[in-house]
Amino acid sequence: MTTTRTGYKWVGTRPVRHDGLDKVTGRARFGADYATAGMLHGVVLRSPHVHARILSIDLTEAAAMPGVKAIITGADLPDIPDETGTGSEGGINFRDLSRNILARDKVLYEGHPVAAVAAVTLRAAQRAAEAIEVDYEILPAVLSLEEAMEDDAPVLHDDLFTLGLDSPPDRPSNISRRRVIARGDLDAGWEEADVVVEREYTTKAVHQGYIEPHAVVAETGEDGRSTLWCSSQGHFAMRTYTTKVLGWEPGDMKVIPAEIGGGFGGKTTIYLEPLAALLSRRAGRAVKMVMTRSEVFRATGPTSGSVMRIKMGARRDGKLVAATAWMAYEAGAFPGSPIGPGVMTVLACYDIPNVLIEGYDVVLNKPKVAAYRAPGAPMAAFAAESVVDELAEELGIDPIELRLRNAVTEGVRAVYGPKYRKIGFVETLEEARDHPHYSAPLGPWQGRGVASGYWFNFGGETTATVSINEDGTAVVMSGCPDIGGTRAALAQMAAEELGIDVHRIEPVVADTHSIGYNDMTGGSRVAFAVGIAVVDASRQLIDDMCARAALIWDVPREEVEWVDGRAQSVTGAAAPLTLEELASGSGATGGPLSATVTVNPRGAGAGFSTQICDVEVDPDTGLVTVLRYTVVQDAGRAIHPDYVEGQMQGGAVQGIGWALNEEYIFDRNGVMENPGFLDYRMPVASDLPMIDTVIVEVPNPDHPYGVRGVGETGIIPPMAAVANAVYAATGKRMQDLPMSPVRVLEALSGD
């Protein structure tokens, strides 16, 4: 389903995207598609152990092998202090970042990099890596949240003391932080409740699963200046992080953004970039490094596995009166799980007066987690929205109706503090309730579930430039990689403002030396924040062009207006001047037509989604098949509805994979057993139905066209929607993800 609107010529339409031709012809260059003459190939030697002290590394044999040009280990990186920068969940700790990229004293997970080699061929580099002798002292490992949180658990970091406890701890542990949100009077709340449901839920680590593995080509010159070609969600951040880890100056590094083959949060940090840059410096040649899929699984991403206990109480009339949540998230080898947004979002859909939420960030011997689409929110919603579904059943109230009776609205104070501004949660619920899907008949072993989700969205630092060419075409330049159609959306907003055809605008993603700073493509921010900058720059240009027309006509500025891509005299005294005429004659009116705007906008509108899922469960095999799926989401305003729908559909399907199939499986020793797409089973086309979408548009007052971020919210409701549907089909509540056939069969045989 699509929404149509009037009043706009380009906003809300579906033009062919500007980078489309390159992408259907194979011409688009992604990370691994760059090459330079004479470049070397780099590989990483990774730890076979999950927790061990590095006693020694002997490079003698490897360094003497033919074709080997450079080898680096942790000792070659500066030992940077425990310093936190911004840009990631809870801030990015550069010491941890450095030690994740190349281990220093200890290895903390299987796949942890220990050394990197550059050689004339990939084979030579691989053989040299195999010839590096590392002497390890194996240490006891912690592989589960329960183990890691025990008092006598082996500790990963001797200097990790839990933050946020009532009294400071006297010894290190694996719990890096406790977060608490409390309000109201819980005792009174439970007293008031007629129905109380309390359940425990678990989820496994899952990977972002982008199809393009991490890749980089680095060329560092004799003067220490370097150029990186890499795919990431933000090349400015890649430069900041890489130079920080190397102790280099950011201004000495140029990062050229490749097309990015999917990120979903997983490409907001660095892995190979400093290794390639430093190897290149040591070897005096360009170095290319590309991860294998197994390396991607074992040493990048994933998002946290979790354990959550949720208790919620409601009055007979459906009013939620009290809730507690206890949540522990796996951070992997270094602190920094998304427990912060986890505790903030878990109950954020509902207006509940009495609440206590407690969250723990826990390190263990698994790969360090990275951001993944609405980090921390999907697993929390799985737990909370499953409990809401149970309450609805106990109360005999339709699950959407129960949500409507408790839904947050404008002016309501979110559980984590601030008041919501204009939001469209109720609208998503009403659209879902009224959708034909919600009342369609179901067959035997079929069931329907609903769930909702909330995400903050983000603004962020932004630079955009709009320039007019002499033929009246325009260039819209930003520094945010285009992962899902943002070039088109930005061009549409510029076309709407300038009054020219969207395909007379070329949207460009510029490198770090060609435009001012931009935060990453993340937090669902590009159409919002970069959109604001592009619209502002376009308006500045229009003002400038009107002034030039006034100069040409020798009339006051007020007598000129911009209509349909032309400067027009309000008195009709002169024939209109087109963009082309103004641009080709710009030398006589003050020089080229170009405007740059920088912003750090507030007001990223919060996103809500409500989703409906029908499943059929095969009682003989436990296989759950999704029969029908509808995503309702508030986009504020859909600039390019195709790509808004695409975000909603893609997010939902990632969530379906998380619900049904995907999980990191480790053996007894903590070695990942399924580091490939055959055994880490992401959804394929034949697993799925069409994913229906309803774009709700409750405009965000803080964006010129009303845009809210749409990239992340869609992944939040699916796991609970699927679980609630499985319950409706089978009468079994699934509290542990994934709901694989084995687990479902187990639940069914419990009868």
Add this chain to the structure above:
Amino acid sequence: MARVFFPTALQQLTGDLEECEIEASTVRELFVRLEDRFPGIREQLASAAVAIDGDVVPGALLERLEPDSEVHFLPAISGG
């Protein structure tokens, strides 16, 4: 007067005070006033994200506060 809300973790420093009103025209001024009143709080706030009227504002020190502004201290978020 800006209305300042303290997260549970900070309420040890504020003597269990959950919120208070403080005269400040910028976040920087607010931090100074808060430190005067609750010694040690500024260090704790260094790692928090500042939300003004519901918006998390990165690098908020110089940000202006309106007389009716609400200030919250939240865990940092950037999203995926």
Add this chain to the structure above:
Amino acid sequence: MSRTHVTCVLNGDEIDFLCNDYQTLLSALRDELGMIGTKEGCGTGDCGACSVILDGQLVCSCLVFAPEVEGRRVETIEGLAEVDHLHPLQDSFLEGAAFQCGVCTPGFLMAAKALLDRNPSPTETEVRYGVAGNLCRCTGYDKIVRSILDAAARMSDPERQKEAT
């Protein structure tokens, strides 16, 4: 190490190249011939990003050794369009917004072409199974499946085909 000389027909042209015996067709295309349109997503035949058509058969080029293509016909994404117009699948993918990041797109297009070559009017289910060997993480497949169905309709409708060219 001596290299192997391979002659084949690549996108209609007879070409030859040198490669190592252990090199995959994927690697030969990308690293020896500079044809970077064929992508590597896994290297183990699980994701389909490297899909090419070999003697009319859809294969993962990461699972074929380069010397195996001696004397055979290889079709890659670079050969899909004609000089002055795109293949209907490419038009449909563009107009149907069938990709977001685009890294899986060449593989999907080749898999879809192989499907339509042998089944010009597939059902939705046949399309879904026809591209079940290709992973896309961005789209949830909805718009890909619709675009392939749309291309099939275009190709069987002479009016629309004319319109496209």
